[in-house]
Amino acid sequence: MSEPAPKPVTASTRLAAVWGSPIRHSASPAMHNTAFAALGLDWRYLACEVAPERLATALEGARVMGFCGVNLTVPHKRLALEMMDELDASARAWGAVNTVVFEAENAEGVWTPVGLLRNIQGPVRMRGYNTDADAIVRSLNEDLHIEPRGARVLLIGAGGAGRAAALRLADEGVATLWLQNRTESKAEELAAEIAERFPAVDVRTGLPDTDVEIILNATSSGLKPEDPLPIDLGAYPLSRADAVYDMIYRPAETPLLRQALESGCRTANGLGMLLYQGAAAFELWTHRPAPIDVMRAALVREVYGSGESR
Ligand SMILES: NC(=O)c1ccc[n+]([C@@H]2O[C@H](COP(=O)([O-])OP(=O)(O)OC[C@H]3O[C@@H](n4cnc5c(N)ncnc54)[C@H](OP(=O)(O)O)[C@@H]3O)[C@@H](O)[C@H]2O)c1
Numbered sequence: 001m002s003e004p005a006p007k008p009v010t011a012s013t014r015l016a017a018v019w020g021s022p023i024r025h026s027a028s029p030a031m032h033n034t035a036f037a038a039l040g041l042d043w044r045y046l047a048c049e050v051a052p053e054r055l056a057t058a059l060e061g062a063r064v065m066g067f068c069g070v071n072l073t074v075p076h077k078r079l080a081l082e083m084m085d086e087l088d089a090s091a092r093a094w095g096a097v098n099t100v101v102f103e104a105e106n107a108e109g110v111w112t113p114v115g116l117l118r119n120i121q122g123p124v125r126m127r128g129y130n131t132d133a134d135a136i137v138r139s140l141n142e143d144l145h146i147e148p149r150g151a152r153v154l155l156i157g158a159g160g161a162g163r164a165a166a167l168r169l170a171d172e173g174v175a176t177l178w179l180q181n182r183t184e185s186k187a188e189e190l191a192a193e194i195a196e197r198f199p200a201v202d203v204r205t206g207l208p209d210t211d212v213e214i215i216l217n218a219t220s221s222g223l224k225p226e227d228p229l230p231i232d233l234g235a236y237p238l239s240r241a242d243a244v245y246d247m248i249y250r251p252a253e254t255p256l257l258r259q260a261l262e263s264g265c266r267t268a269n270g271l272g273m274l275l276y277q278g279a280a281a282f283e284l285w286t287h288r289p290a291p292i293d294v295m296r297a298a299l300v301r302e303v304y305g306s307g308e309s310r
Contacts, residue, residue, distance in 0.1 A: 068286075074159070075220075084100070133168035144268050178204050215244045243267065249299075252304060
């Protein structure tokens with residue numbers, strides 16, 4: 001069956017976007033634009049290269065241009081915390097913003113997503129959410145059948161996504177969580193926060209001294225072909241893990257995932273996480289149920305070039 005054609009762009013077309021640096025790998029435009037067309041919504045989703053020093057300016061631009069929503073990716077999720085007018089409980093709890101909802105007051109004076117308003121009058125405010133944290137737990141569950149409670153987990157990366165995942169997994173009740181990051185001080189800060197907020201979790205920094213159920217890559221190392229592996233395999237062989245999850249989804253098979261397969265691990269890339277964080281953002285902006293199957297199919301086509309996911 002052919003896809004519904006998108007509505008033509010007009011002066012009333014609603015806008016959303018993802019901003020990051022680098023951004024050209026993003027599959028979010030394909031996922032969201034297909035979903036908008038499937039629901040007959042006059043919306044478009046763009047991807048823009050935005051350098052971190054320009055993030056505040058870009059957000060102000062989107063605010064005054066009537067954007068409905070923005071997703072933030074590498075390296076903006078932590079920076080944006082300071083730039084929001086309001087933080088949703090999810091952004092406060094998981095310490096990073098990946099979804100911005102622009103809001104204005106409706107006729108009754110209630111703050112309402114701009115995407116639901118016919119006219120925007122008065123000030124527009126930015127409310128920051130985190131939809132990554134729930135998405136990673138759901139994807140681990142669906143894609144690798146991993147139940148975090150009681151698990152031993154090695155998480156590599158302590159940026160916006162790594163931080164959200166670490167806190168969310170601690171909240172799920174992992175038994176032992178090892179945090180490893182290129183800049184060690186960030187892993188140590190995160191470990192200290194987890195120790196305080198989730199005292200039942202045994203949190204450590206560095207590499208495990210035992211086997212683990214899962215290794216999660218939450219670094220951006222692997223996005224570019226010349227990137228090094230995010231883990232020193234001499235110090236911790238992948239065969240010590242049952243499964244390896246890479247939040248990167250393009251390339252669909254990173255060198256880390258290839259090595260993991262060769263080491264006999266179950267593997268998954270970040271496509272499921274992208275799907276569920278995107279579906280939650282879609283619902284926050286439009287207040288319409290996200291067409292999950294349509295979005296998944298669009299992502300699979302975009303990333304694998306066919307209906308096959310492997
Ligand atoms: N699938 C999804 O839906 C999804 C969602 C969120 C994020 N992601 C992916 O997750 C990754 C991290 O995103 P983010 O938003 O957390 O980015 P970020 O805030 O910029 O953090 C980047 C992380 O990667 C580490 N890093 C960068 N280059 C490295 C290298 N060459 N070797 C080792 N570590 C390196 C950084 O370490 P330092 O602290 O030392 O700089 C930091 O921990 C990205 O690849 C992103 O695409 C995917």
